[in-house]
Amino acid sequence: MRKSSPSRPMRLRTLLTYLSLLPLGACTKSCDDYDNAAEFNRAQLPPYTETGAHTMGCRLGPQVWTVLGHHDAGRAIIGGTYWEKNELWAGPFNNFLTPPRVPLLQVMGRMTGVRDSKAFYDMELNMVFHLTDTLGGLRLLGTDTARATTGIQPEAMWANDYLSFSNDYRSRTRRPVRLQIRRLDRQQRIVSGTFEGWLYGGPGGNDSLEVADGRFDVKY
Template sequence: MNKLLLFLTAAAALFSACGKDDPDPVDQLPPATQTGANTFGCLVNGKPWGPRGNISYPNYTVSYDVFPDGGLLEIATYRIYGSGTNDLQFLSLWTKQMNGPGTYSFLNTQTAIAGFADQRTNCDWRSRDSTTTYRRGQLTITRLDLQAGIVSGTFSFTLYKPGCDSIRVTDGRFDRKL
């Protein structure tokens, strides 16, 4: 009888574990806010990604410079994802001629650039690089408030170059005090 009870308990535990849905990876990202919350997150090939670790300079920086033809926004992030010296990934976004909220396509490499680099795989995808043969995506600025010192937005992009897998960045969001 004890063996039957043990078998039924194990089977019930197995079936209940199979019935649970995996958590949505988007739920693991910071919320898309516009308050200067100093957050950044996205999915990289379906997995949550955000700045992590420290290699002697901040792992998430945002700068905005004003020029006569519009501002220049640069977002730079990195994460350490292991213990090896090459376990480092970088994600960057850049746009110029920006005067306020709007959408900037990474197809127009004169005004917007997306990039991702993985030192472990030695792959470096840049939307402006001629070796990147496929580029799609956009950066949307949802708030640019210079008085309050806040810039917020969303982004997504897909880049491919021969010799490297595609990099798909989706559900990206950032909210930063300048």
């Protein structure tokens, strides 16, 4: 015997009940207070490994930088507060400046410090490099973006300051970031290495930011 479907009034009551509960569920994610200041102050560089541990860290100016905390993604998505966990990402980098035959990898992470639900530090670090075995593993991440009118070109590093977009920093040819690939395992898809150098930008584009003690170990 065929089972009858719910009547239209019953379906309507079910929908209204769901809608009445939705703001409570949304607020659980978007309205909760968040504070990671203590964890931020204890942040340390990850140990250097070559196992695909999915880590990245460096000293970015005076600050120990690693992937940590949650950033407020709500302003761009829902116009309110929504804390989203920062995660390390590694995958292909593609743009119209890059020939399809050139294998490029992008490694990207973000560190956010929040006190009483207000960010006091929010810096994203990106690097893009060739997945090749040339130059003994050495990469010079030195694209001078001051001369690039169509976007970020390959083999570069940049730091985005989400608290002040005028404070972004980018690698340049005059003093490039030296990236040393120490393991490139194409079968297990692991790449690890170290990096150091300088990024340039900041207010007016005349500031500099030292990158030191950099290390990463990712699966791609």
